[in-house]
Amino acid sequence: MPQKIESRRRARWGFDYLNYGAYADQVAHYxxxxxxxxxxxxxxxxxxxxxxxxxxxxxxxxxxxxxxxxTANPSGIPKSRFLVDQMRKNRAMKWMVNQLPETTKHKLLNKRDKMMSKLLVKEPMRTDTREMLKTYYQDDLLKLESIIGRSLEHWR
Structure with a gap:
């Protein structure tokens, strides 16, 4: 996987999910x-x-x-792609919601997000992926714990 990430970085794909998750240097800089x-x-x-x-x-x-x-912007795999697409992408629905007063709009969007969270299935991470990530971030986690003065044991 590191070779794939490096080739994407050289091709300027604009993302590097593994290194974006290494927070210690970013937090230290801030x-x-x-x-x-x-x-x-x-x-x-x-x-x-x-x-x-x-x-x-x-x-x-x-x-x-x-x-x-x-519950804003819930994530997961849709049980019904059609329903989720209608709630997220339907232009007529978006237009109607945007015509509402701000407080009503927020209440409606909150209800939509609660409904959507029920329509999404969260798949567990594969064990081999979890182990690879634990190994990859181990040193960064120790450094981050030292910087912020908090235990991150629950991230291991």
Whole structure:
């Protein structure tokens, strides 16, 4: 696989999924310019209210209350390609939704995303792929743990 990635990079395909997932150097670079920042991880979003509380406390601003749980842009393999395409790509539907007031539009899109998450099947990662990724990112994870001062054991 590394040869395939290298050939794509040389051909300027514009993506390198493996190296894009190596965060340590990117985070270190950012923190060298903004030393008083705080790093949050995707899994911190699981408890959104705690995350918002921590951010507002860090910034010394008034707390905010989250009113609504939103599942935006769910992913997976469609159980019904037709239904998913209609919800995502139907031009008439998009036009009608865009005519609605902003708050109504957001409520409708949230309902759509909740429905879509029920229409998508998440396939588990293959074991050999998981092991290859663990090996590939092992050193970067150790470096990132040191930079952000958090354990990333659950990423291993």
């Amino acid at each position: 923190m060298s310019r903004f030393p008083h920042c705080k790093v949050y991880l995707t899994e911190d979003l699981k408890d959104k209210q705690s995350l918002i509380n921590d951010i507002t406390e860090f910034l010394s601003v008034d707390r905010l209350e989250i009113r609504d749980e939103v």
